[in-house]
Amino acid sequence: MFKGIYTPIITPFKENEEIDFEKLRYNLEKWGKTQLDGIVVLGSNGEFIYLAHEEKLKVIEFVMKHWNKDKKVIVGTTYDSTKETIAFSKQAAEFGADAVLVLPPHYYKGGMKEDVLYQHFIEVADACPIPVMLYNMPGNTGINMSSALVAKLSKHTNIVGIKDTAGNILQLSEIIRDTDEDFSVFAGNAGYLLPALSVGAKGATVALGNILPEDCCNLVSLFNEGKLQEAKRLQLKMLQLNLTVTGGLGVPALKEAMDLLGYQGGMPRRPLRVLSEDNKKIVKDLLINYGALIE
Numbered sequence: 001m002f003k004g005i006y007t008p009i010i011t012p013f014k015e016n017e018e019i020d021f022e023k024l025r026y027n028l029e030k031w032g033k034t035q036l037d038g039i040v041v042l043g044s045n046g047e048f049i050y051l052a053h054e055e056k057l058k059v060i061e062f063v064m065k066h067w068n069k070d071k072k073v074i075v076g077t078t079y080d081s082t083k084e085t086i087a088f089s090k091q092a093a094e095f096g097a098d099a100v101l102v103l104p105p106h107y108y109k110g111g112m113k114e115d116v117l118y119q120h121f122i123e124v125a126d127a128c129p130i131p132v133m134l135y136n137m138p139g140n141t142g143i144n145m146s147s148a149l150v151a152k153l154s155k156h157t158n159i160v161g162i163k164d165t166a167g168n169i170l171q172l173s174e175i176i177r178d179t180d181e182d183f184s185v186f187a188g189n190a191g192y193l194l195p196a197l198s199v200g201a202k203g204a205t206v207a208l209g210n211i212l213p214e215d216c217c218n219l220v221s222l223f224n225e226g227k228l229q230e231a232k233r234l235q236l237k238m239l240q241l242n243l244t245v246t247g248g249l250g251v252p253a254l255k256e257a258m259d260l261l262g263y264q265g266g267m268p269r270r271p272l273r274v275l276s277e278d279n280k281k282i283v284k285d286l287l288i289n290y291g292a293l294i295e
């Protein structure tokens with residue numbers, strides 16, 4: 001079973017937009033010494049949509065070589081066609097990934113009815129040699145996977161969980177209610193980590209873990225130890241920083257925060273742009289107010 005805190009790692013780029021593998025190595029070593037249970041490679045924060053297929057393979061290979069062997073790796077293998085998703089999932093398995101994370105196909109969203117999505121994920125799960133985690137992210141895909149669809153898919157022995165970034169705690173609760181105990185429901189955002197845990201989520205995949213892995217892990221520990229008031233204070237403390245740095249200002253802000261906190265954020269890839277000076281100040285001030293950065 002997958003549980004605990006995973007962070008969808010960023011992909012650092014150089015000024016010329018090539019992948020900066022030295023910065024990636026530095027981050028992997030630093031994250032590997034934290035309490036993170038694992039990482040997600042080629043997720044949304046990894047700018048996977050801007051990477052060529054060969055670049056994706058190089059990133060997976062590099063991560064598997066340099067990541068802490070005691071911690072797990074989930075690889076995002078989404079393509080819009082079933083055929084390419086299967087092929088890429090098999091490649092990720094060959095590199096040694098522990099599982100794959102798959103968004104619903106969404107370019108032709110008008111045709112992506114529940115029966116079509118169901119068949120897509122079943123075919124991927126049938127062909128994939130490692131476990132499959134569903135990824136519900138309606139904010140980016142425009143498609144919300146209903147709790148009924150997820151519950152139906154969870155019956156497949158190779159579909160082991162879901163990262164749900166919809167932010168709908170009712171839907172998350174329904175998924176937990178309607179799936180077996182060994183199905184790993186993960187919150188997809190640190191902003192509702194504690195509410196998700198309180199209704200039975202097994203963990204979370206959160207961008208905030210790139211910069212505050214110990215706090216994200218500590219919140220889970222506090223919840224598991226029954227220290228709910230402390231967990232509540234930490235959850236509330238995270239809200240504004242999480243909303244702005246991993247939500248409102250997006251990946252460039254996350255990379256800026258990493259640079260400020262001793263990680264290696266690197267450059268974003270176009271069309272994403274480096275933050276303006278005003279937005280850099282917003283990020284810095286938030287980190288100072290949080291207590292993560294000394295002025």
